[in-house]
Amino acid sequence: MMNKAGDWLRGTQVWKSIFRHGPPTTARNRTMVMLSNVFLHLHPVRARASGIRLSFTWCMGGLTFFLFLVEAVTGILLMFYYRPVAASAYMDIMALREDVPLGIMREIHRWGAHAMVITVWLHMFRVFMTGSYKPPREFNWGIGVVLLVLTLLLSFTGYLLPWDQLAVWAITVGTNMARAHPVVGYEGPGANLLQVNGIALVHSGDDIRYALLGGRFVGESTLLRFYVLHCIAVPVMAMVLMAVHFWRVRKDGGISGPL
Amino acid sequence: MADPTVKDRPAAWPSPWPYDFPVEGKVPAAPDKVARIAGVEPARPVAMTRRSLFGPAFLGWGAFLTAVGIGKLGLVRFLFPNVSFETPQEFPTDKPETFARDTVSETWKETNGVWVANVEDSIIAISTVCTHLGCTPNWLPAESKFKCPCHGSGYYMNGVNFEGPTPRPLERFRVYVGDDGKLWVDKNVKCQVEQGTCADRKFGIPA
Numbered sequence: 001m002m003n004k005a006g007d008w009l010r011g012t013q014v015w016k017s018i019f020r021h022g023p024p025t026t027a028r029n030r031t032m033v034m035l036s037n038v039f040l041h042l043h044p045v046r047a048r049a050s051g052i053r054l055s056f057t058w059c060m061g062g063l064t065f066f067l068f069l070v071e072a073v074t075g076i077l078l079m080f081y082y083r084p085v086a087a088s089a090y091m092d093i094m095a096l097r098e099d100v101p102l103g104i105m106r107e108i109h110r111w112g113a114h115a116m117v118i119t120v121w122l123h124m125f126r127v128f129m130t131g132s133y134k135p136p137r138e139f140n141w142g143i144g145v146v147l148l149v150l151t152l153l154l155s156f157t158g159y160l161l162p163w164d165q166l167a168v169w170a171i172t173v174g175t176n177m178a179r180a181h182p183v184v185g186y187e188g189p190g191a192n193l194l195q196v197n198g199i200a201l202v203h204s205g206d207d208i209r210y211a212l213l214g215g216r217f218v219g220e221s222t223l224l225r226f227y228v229l230h231c232i233a234v235p236v237m238a239m240v241l242m243a244v245h246f247w248r249v250r251k252d253g254g255i256s257g258p259l
Numbered sequence: 260m261a262d263p264t265v266k267d268r269p270a271a272w273p274s275p276w277p278y279d280f281p282v283e284g285k286v287p288a289a290p291d292k293v294a295r296i297a298g299v300e301p302a303r304p305v306a307m308t309r310r311s312l313f314g315p316a317f318l319g320w321g322a323f324l325t326a327v328g329i330g331k332l333g334l335v336r337f338l339f340p341n342v343s344f345e346t347p348q349e350f351p352t353d354k355p356e357t358f359a360r361d362t363v364s365e366t367w368k369e370t371n372g373v374w375v376a377n378v379e380d381s382i383i384a385i386s387t388v389c390t391h392l393g394c395t396p397n398w399l400p401a402e403s404k405f406k407c408p409c410h411g412s413g414y415y416m417n418g419v420n421f422e423g424p425t426p427r428p429l430e431r432f433r434v435y436v437g438d439d440g441k442l443w444v445d446k447n448v449k450c451q452v453e454q455g456t457c458a459d460r461k462f463g464i465p466a
Contacts, residue, residue: 169409
């Protein structure tokens with residue numbers, strides 16, 4: 001009975017238009033399952049049993065991706081209530097806790113962010129300790145380092161959004177580093193090289209920190225800029241690099257073997 | 260895993276996918292191509308050779324990359340607004356005689372980030388940016404000191420540091436008496452006590 005229903009289903013044009021291969025009863029078709037699916041094709045077609053042992057990978061890469069998905073879903077939900085405007089940002093954060101159903105949503109987003117930094121770190125630690133950064137996987141290690149930076153930037157840009165004293169001063173202190181950037185930061189080495197008749201071309205009103213903050217100080221325009229960076233720019237970059245990262249695991253020979 | 264060949268495909272499930280796995284035998288090259296490679300048949304006349312493509316290709320790519328570069332410059336420029344809605348860097352305070360000896364005025368702290376202090380026989384404008392990590396210290400009149408809430412840096416009334424992690428005194432700004440008789444502060448010009456640049460008369464008017 002079930003077999004017949006299955007046969008009928010697999011014979012329909014809808015099914016055949018979606019799955020362009022036969023049932024996974026042969027080695028070829030099992031391979032086709034992976035190759036003809038946009039999501040599965042990022043994964044290795046086959047993985048070593050020793051490589052997917054929990055004690056080997058700690059599943060930290062997978063957990064990081066899971067937490068990224070949690071952050072994406074909860075973040076989109078938070079965007080329905082949060083307005084990145086100085087007059088309302090803090091009130092909206094309060095409302096998310098007090099007035100909105102499931103007031104825990106922002107807490108999930110916040111704790112998920114903390115957890116993601118930890119899992120990224122542990123994933124990196126595992127990859128290092130198992131020597132999985134060695135050839136042919138050097139490039140993927142490099143992508144992973146960029147993804148680590150993007151994870152930290154996501155945390156940093158999200159830190160300003162509650163718009164309380166902690167947020168404003170943390171970003172004030174954090175972005176002061178940009179002032180010391182060589183050449184393009186107005187207090188950095190080489191900034192005074194760019195002068196015309198003694199007038200500095202790189203000053204507090206046009207250096208890299210100004211572009212980051214949208215002004216000389218953390219203010220209204222900074223809140224909006226960090227909101228856009230937090231919700232669009234950095235996540236999109238992270239998603240593109242994650243796709244490459246996962247796909248390279250497959251291309252570089254799957255999960256590495258134990259040392 | 261056995262070699263994936265066409266034979267593995269179950270007869271009941273013909274794959275509609277055109278991209279099939281290795282097929283036994285190989286499709287032979289077209290006969291005319293074989294003949295041309297073998298030199299049997301003279302090369303056909305062509306309107307454009309591969310070599311002659313270089314010029315237009317360089318031109319085309321050059322134009323494209325130039326356009327992309329200009330677009331990138333525009334993108335960077337976009338990040339710098341033409342109008343800033345921040346408070347002016349040069350602003351009037353009050354008549355100099357209103358600042359009593361050995362007091363600190365907090366009137367322009369919130370709006371302009373400046374304390375006006377009458378200390379050591381001169382009126383000076385002190386920056387409210389902590390020289391440790393950029394927070395705003397508080398003026399504590401009872402203890403006659405500036406105290407930063409972030410990491411505990413402390414400064415005397417004249418802005419010189421004496422406790423906490425800060426490495427140097429608070430910065431000072433240029434002050435002058437304007438045509439309106441008021442004390443003006445110019446935040447575009449600053450001095451640093453520890454470098455001796457505050458000795459200049461433009462950074463303090465006699466009280």
